[in-house]
Amino acid sequence: MGKALIIGAGGVASVVVHKCVQNSDVFEEICIASRTVSKCDALKEKLDGGKTKIHTAQVDADNTEEVIELIKAFGPEVVINVALPYQDLTIMDACLATGVHYVDTANYEPPETAKFEYKWQWAYKEKFEKAGLTALLGSGFDPGVTGVFTAHAQKHEFDEIHYIDIVDANAGDHGYHFATNFNPEINIREITANGRYWKEGEWVETAPLEKKEVYNLPEIGPKDIYLLYHEELESLAKNIKGLKQIRFWMTFSEKYLTHLKVLENVGMTSIEPIEFEGQMIQPIHFLKAVLPDPASLGPRTKGKTNIGCIIRGLKDGKEKTYYVYNVCDHEECYNEVGSQAISYTTGVPAMIGAMLVMNGEWRKPGVWNVEDFNPDPFMDALNKWGLPWQESHNPELLDLELDAKELSR
Amino acid sequence: MGKALIIGAGGVASVVVHKCVQNSDVFEEICIASRTVSKCDALKEKLDGGKTKIHTAQVDADNTEEVIELIKAFGPEVVINVALPYQDLTIMDACLATGVHYVDTANYEPPETAKFEYKWQWAYKEKFEKAGLTALLGSGFDPGVTGVFTAHAQKHEFDEIHYIDIVDANAGDHGYHFATNFNPEINIREITANGRYWKEGEWVETAPLEKKEVYNLPEIGPKDIYLLYHEELESLAKNIKGLKQIRFWMTFSEKYLTHLKVLENVGMTSIEPIEFEGQMIQPIHFLKAVLPDPASLGPRTKGKTNIGCIIRGLKDGKEKTYYVYNVCDHEECYNEVGSQAISYTTGVPAMIGAMLVMNGEWRKPGVWNVEDFNPDPFMDALNKWGLPWQESHNPELLDLELDAKELSR
Numbered sequence: 001m002g003k004a005l006i007i008g009a010g011g012v013a014s015v016v017v018h019k020c021v022q023n024s025d026v027f028e029e030i031c032i033a034s035r036t037v038s039k040c041d042a043l044k045e046k047l048d049g050g051k052t053k054i055h056t057a058q059v060d061a062d063n064t065e066e067v068i069e070l071i072k073a074f075g076p077e078v079v080i081n082v083a084l085p086y087q088d089l090t091i092m093d094a095c096l097a098t099g100v101h102y103v104d105t106a107n108y109e110p111p112e113t114a115k116f117e118y119k120w121q122w123a124y125k126e127k128f129e130k131a132g133l134t135a136l137l138g139s140g141f142d143p144g145v146t147g148v149f150t151a152h153a154q155k156h157e158f159d160e161i162h163y164i165d166i167v168d169a170n171a172g173d174h175g176y177h178f179a180t181n182f183n184p185e186i187n188i189r190e191i192t193a194n195g196r197y198w199k200e201g202e203w204v205e206t207a208p209l210e211k212k213e214v215y216n217l218p219e220i221g222p223k224d225i226y227l228l229y230h231e232e233l234e235s236l237a238k239n240i241k242g243l244k245q246i247r248f249w250m251t252f253s254e255k256y257l258t259h260l261k262v263l264e265n266v267g268m269t270s271i272e273p274i275e276f277e278g279q280m281i282q283p284i285h286f287l288k289a290v291l292p293d294p295a296s297l298g299p300r301t302k303g304k305t306n307i308g309c310i311i312r313g314l315k316d317g318k319e320k321t322y323y324v325y326n327v328c329d330h331e332e333c334y335n336e337v338g339s340q341a342i343s344y345t346t347g348v349p350a351m352i353g354a355m356l357v358m359n360g361e362w363r364k365p366g367v368w369n370v371e372d373f374n375p376d377p378f379m380d381a382l383n384k385w386g387l388p389w390q391e392s393h394n395p396e397l398l399d400l401e402l403d404a405k406e407l408s409r
Numbered sequence: 410m411g412k413a414l415i416i417g418a419g420g421v422a423s424v425v426v427h428k429c430v431q432n433s434d435v436f437e438e439i440c441i442a443s444r445t446v447s448k449c450d451a452l453k454e455k456l457d458g459g460k461t462k463i464h465t466a467q468v469d470a471d472n473t474e475e476v477i478e479l480i481k482a483f484g485p486e487v488v489i490n491v492a493l494p495y496q497d498l499t500i501m502d503a504c505l506a507t508g509v510h511y512v513d514t515a516n517y518e519p520p521e522t523a524k525f526e527y528k529w530q531w532a533y534k535e536k537f538e539k540a541g542l543t544a545l546l547g548s549g550f551d552p553g554v555t556g557v558f559t560a561h562a563q564k565h566e567f568d569e570i571h572y573i574d575i576v577d578a579n580a581g582d583h584g585y586h587f588a589t590n591f592n593p594e595i596n597i598r599e600i601t602a603n604g605r606y607w608k609e610g611e612w613v614e615t616a617p618l619e620k621k622e623v624y625n626l627p628e629i630g631p632k633d634i635y636l637l638y639h640e641e642l643e644s645l646a647k648n649i650k651g652l653k654q655i656r657f658w659m660t661f662s663e664k665y666l667t668h669l670k671v672l673e674n675v676g677m678t679s680i681e682p683i684e685f686e687g688q689m690i691q692p693i694h695f696l697k698a699v700l701p702d703p704a705s706l707g708p709r710t711k712g713k714t715n716i717g718c719i720i721r722g723l724k725d726g727k728e729k730t731y732y733v734y735n736v737c738d739h740e741e742c743y744n745e746v747g748s749q750a751i752s753y754t755t756g757v758p759a760m761i762g763a764m765l766v767m768n769g770e771w772r773k774p775g776v777w778n779v780e781d782f783n784p785d786p787f788m789d790a791l792n793k794w795g796l797p798w799q800e801s802h803n804p805e806l807l808d809l810e811l812d813a814k815e816l817s818r
Binding site (some may be wrong): 263 | 586587667668671672674675676677683684685690692694695696698699700
């Protein structure tokens with residue numbers, strides 16, 4: 001059908017490339033571009049020889065002019081942005097300048113302070129409308145599939161959705177006492193940031209990891225889940241009419257939290273350099289060198305992820321509950337595409353979003369979140385491309401009311 | 410009265426020197442000697458001007474010839490060895506060669522593997538007998554005062570001692586999440602070594618930290634105590650006739666253990682070098698650089714230590730219990746001698762042991778542990794020199810029988 005430019009060559013990009021190559025009827029030609037072209041070449045070398053023609057290119061995605069040149073040279077219908085969130089706006093600018101559609105998986109962050117807000121990208125709405133181009137934001141799993149799940153529930157299960165709890169569980173076990181999938185600084189930010197949820201039109205803040213529940217997840221079992229802020233809350237609170245409350249929960253094991261806390265306590269996660277044998281070293285850099293290489297985790301991670309939406313609302317005047325979720329197995333992902341489920345669950349929906357933009361099913365001028373589109377073709381594609389969903393009409397429910405005493409702690 | 414040579418210039422040595430200077434009727438002249446003479450000079454500068462004449466000297470205590478020369482030059486009656494445990498034998502050899510009495514606070518350890526056994530030093534018994542010299546081993550707190558407490562109980566409270574539980578509690582709080590008083594390697598060895606206690610003539614091994622109790626310590630309150638091996642168990646099991654069981658317990662807070670365990674888990678306590686930016690670095694060395702300087706702990710440590718012996722046995726044909734202990738306040742110690750209670754409780758008994766050898770009350774040819782002598786002058790001296798003891802005839806008791814199931818775990 002056409003050409004896609006994939007910017008990025010990390011774990012998620014690798015999954016996107018694998019999936020595009022599997023889906024060669026749609027992705028006849030792709031170009032993999034990143035700052036480090038050798039990573040792109042390695043992917044090409046691994047996957048070359050099928051029906052999809054693979055190109056590679058060097059590009060600095062911080063530089064709009066470079067991206068424009070690359071787009072002009074390759075001529076794609078869509079750019080799939082799986083680079084860094086700091087680069088969303090420069091790439092959107094390049095798409096506007098060249099008349100190409102845009103898909104990403106994570107919202108723009110200013111380089112200095114991560115805000116997890118859509119305002120910078122939503123501000124491009126008029127520009128994309130005028131250009132007759134589609135920008136599809138947040139087409140990963142969460143954000144992404146969680147919004148599609150919600151739109152599916154809205155369309156087929158409810159007249160009105162009142163409550164949503166998104167639960168993101170990773171029960172993967174890499175066999176190490178402690179390891180991080182990515183930057184320990186980001187892990188620490190996750191557990192030390194305030195929680196936040198939306199209720200009756202207001203945002204409610206909670207202390208870091210203050211609100212903990214135990215939820216019994218299908219195929220995973222009972223896990224500690226903690227209330228966090230997550231970026232799809234912003235778009236779903238805006239887009240789901242009649243909504244009364246939406247919250248996001250993520251699993252952290254007690255062991256993981258203890259390890260991270262101790263490392264923070266003793267100063268090993270600090271970015272403040274200390275003197276060591278005459279040189280200045282940031283403790284967090286030394287910690288990274290001591291911890292297992294994140295790239296080593298993939299082949300040894302066992303277990304599953306389960307991410308889904310627990311929804312309550314009205315259907316035909318009656319209260320109703322509904323739970324729609326995907327279970328993904330780390331080992332199966334690794335065997336299929338050489339990445340574990342964390343990357344897999346983000347990369348597959350990015351390919352699907354790009355496919356729906358390319359085949360026209362999800363094409364309308366402007367800047368959109370996934371829940372703005374018809375969920376049906378996306379839900380079908382999830383089943384076809386490796387992220388089959390399951391549903392329950394009688395799920396275990398989380399308390400709707402948080403304990404007020406805990407909130408004021 | 411005479412002259413003492415003090416070998417060592419660390420925290421314990423500093424307390425010994427302070428106490429000798431306070432006790433100038435006995436210690437008319439002292440010489441402080443260590444590998445780093447500047448440390449000795451600093452002590453001299455701080456304490457000079459009183460009745461005790463202070464000398465300093467540079468000495469490598471690994472080298473018997475150097476120690477012999479120093480002893481000959483200074484001419485002391487006794488050598489107080491508060492250097493490293495690896496150096497006990499070279500210093501004992503030098504005392505034999507020069508006809509000088511010997512006092513230490515910790516048993517000899519071969520440099521490669523710490524065994525906590527007296528056999529190497531006990532093997533010197535005949536040599537010291539023939540030379541007419543006294544070698545007093547382990548005259549710190551534990552070993553040391555714990556043996557004197559036992560001998561006191563034997564002499565004044567019991568006809569026969571059957572059970573001894575030594576409890577060593579440090580409730581000091583330095584206000585840091587985690588810090589070590591000394592080498593983290595030694596701290597780790599402490600909590601990862603098997604426990605061991607003596608029962609009916611046999612040594613019984615326990616898994617590391619397997620046996621935990623909570624004991625309500627006078628002036629400190631209830632604390633987690635863990636069964637460990639400690640060197641005075643060997644001499645007391647041999648020297649207390651009729652003994653059925655002796656155990657040693659030490660406090661560790663859950664927080665301390667968690668921090669040490671996490672640091673071990675992630676590899677930060679490893680001595681195996683890792684590559685970091687082109688150079689090889691032992692993680693434990695970097696950890697030491699990140700953790701608070703042990704020297705900074707003294708002035709900020711608040712709280713108390715409590716070390717004592719809980720004893721059961723027979724008096725006049727009846728079962729009897731007795732608890733004798735010392736409570737020591739970290740801040741008071743620091744104000745008095747510039748060291749916290751850990752060093753204070755070891756240094757004061759070293760001075761007392763040396764005093765009793767010098768004044769002849771504890772002088773008999775051979776190699777001896779503290780419980781081999783009349784405890785009365787030592788017990789009086791503890792009250793006089795800063796470690797007053799207290800007693801209870803109705804103490805809380807620890808279970809005599811360890812849970813067999815736990816032992817086989």
